[in-house]
Amino acid sequence: xxxxxxxxxxxxxxxxxxxxxxPSNSIYAVSNEDKMYRMTIWRRVFMEEKINKSFxxxxxxxxxxxxxxxxxxxxxPYHSDSLERRMTKEEFEERLVIKTGDDExxxxxxxxxxxxxxxxxxxxxxxDPWAQDAGxxxxxxxxxxxxxxxxxxxTEINILEIxxxxxxxxxxxxxxYHIQSLTIYYTDLNxxxxxxxxxxxxxxxxxxxxLNPEIAIWYNxxxxxxxxxxxxxxxxxxxxxxxxxxxNPMDATIREQVTDPQLALYLSxxxxxxxxxxxxxxxxY
Numbered sequence: 001x002x003x004x005x006x007x008x009x010x011x012x013x014x015x016x017x018x019x020x021x022x023p024s025n026s027i028y029a030v031s032n033e034d035k036m037y038r039m040t041i042w043r044r045v046f047m048e049e050k051i052n053k054s055f056x057x058x059x060x061x062x063x064x065x066x067x068x069x070x071x072x073x074x075x076x077p078y079h080s081d082s083l084e085r086r087m088t089k090e091e092f093e094e095r096l097v098i099k100t101g102d103d104e105x106x107x108x109x110x111x112x113x114x115x116x117x118x119x120x121x122x123x124x125x126x127x128d129p130w131a132q133d134a135g136x137x138x139x140x141x142x143x144x145x146x147x148x149x150x151x152x153x154x155t156e157i158n159i160l161e162i163x164x165x166x167x168x169x170x171x172x173x174x175x176x177y178h179i180q181s182l183t184i185y186y187t188d189l190n191x192x193x194x195x196x197x198x199x200x201x202x203x204x205x206x207x208x209x210x211l212n213p214e215i216a217i218w219y220n221x222x223x224x225x226x227x228x229x230x231x232x233x234x235x236x237x238x239x240x241x242x243x244x245x246x247x248n249p250m251d252a253t254i255r256e257q258v259t260d261p262q263l264a265l266y267l268s269x270x271x272x273x274x275x276x277x278x279x280x281x282x283x284x285y
Contacts, residue, residue: 030169030176037278038167041177042081042253043241047158051240055233056158057219062230063184064154065216066200067096069208077198081163081181087198095197096152152186157197159185162241166275168282175279179234206231243268 047056047063055062069075070092077087161183168175183199209216209231218233220226233239242265245253254271255264 030167030178034169034171035167036170038165040180040247041164041166041243042245043162043164044244045160045162045239045241047160049240054219054221054227055160055230055239056155057217060215060217060219061154061158062160062216063157063197065208065212065230066182066184066205067154067157069205070198074208074211075200075204077200078181079199080196081161081183081199083181083199083201092198093151097149098152099149157184157186159187159194160239160241161185161196161244162239168279173282175275177237202234206234243271246271 077092079085163181164179179202184197185194216230218228258264
């Protein structure tokens with residue numbers, strides 16, 4: 001009996017070591033020895049698309065839930081999806097601030113002049129006919145421009161980037177997708193560039209979703225009575241996210257590897273088909 005007990009303890013100890021060797025940050029523990037094939041995938045989820053609107057229900061937007069969790073001290077923000085460098089609350093709030101106005105001349109010059117980077121003839125003579133008082137330029141003085149700042153609304157942060165590990169488990173003979181991190185983005189209205197706010201450890205985010213079942217809801221438009229928790233929605237993969245990058249030596253996105261944006265879209269869809277075909281082909285052996 002003692003031998004059986006000792007053998008059981010040894011087996012359990014080795015199994016824990018095997019799981020601990022897995023470097024991935026997923027919510028499931030699978031030994032590396034059981035992963036016959038694996039790769040890292042980045043997907044971009046647009047919440048304004050019809051299929052993803054359930055993650056962005058009014059007052060229950062996933063971006064709002066993540067932001068509130070950070071402010072309540074329940075979630076740690078990171079600078080990137082590598083989850084190596086933590087972001088302070090002050091840095092996080094700074095990412096959410098919209099600033100209007102500037103301290104420079106409204107014509108693009110902070111040192112005086114006629115707004116075209118050349119001093120006017122009147123200034124060259126020492127006078128400014130537009131000034132009301134000495135040293136007071138109503139057209140471009142920094143004192144005449146007021147800078148205001150206000151918090152960005154969570155509804156404007158409507159892009160989600162998902163980093164996940166796709167691997168084939170040879171024990172269960174199927175492909176798994178384990179989410180590693182979530183990154184929220186907004187689109188700058190002035191430049192049209194997508195700007196990241198912060199990245200989050202999905203394991204921590206999932207705990208936040210579970211702890212807030214009344215708010216963290218994937219809204220079912222066909223049957224609201226069958227709405228799901230966001231954690232379950234991610235587990236069931238009820239979102240649609242286009243593949244924007246797969247692990248590669250140059251760490252380049254698909255768009256960075258080609259010049260034609262339509263070709264990038266084609267290659268993204270092709271990669272999706274290749275993953276499905278790979279799993280299907282393995283069943284033939």
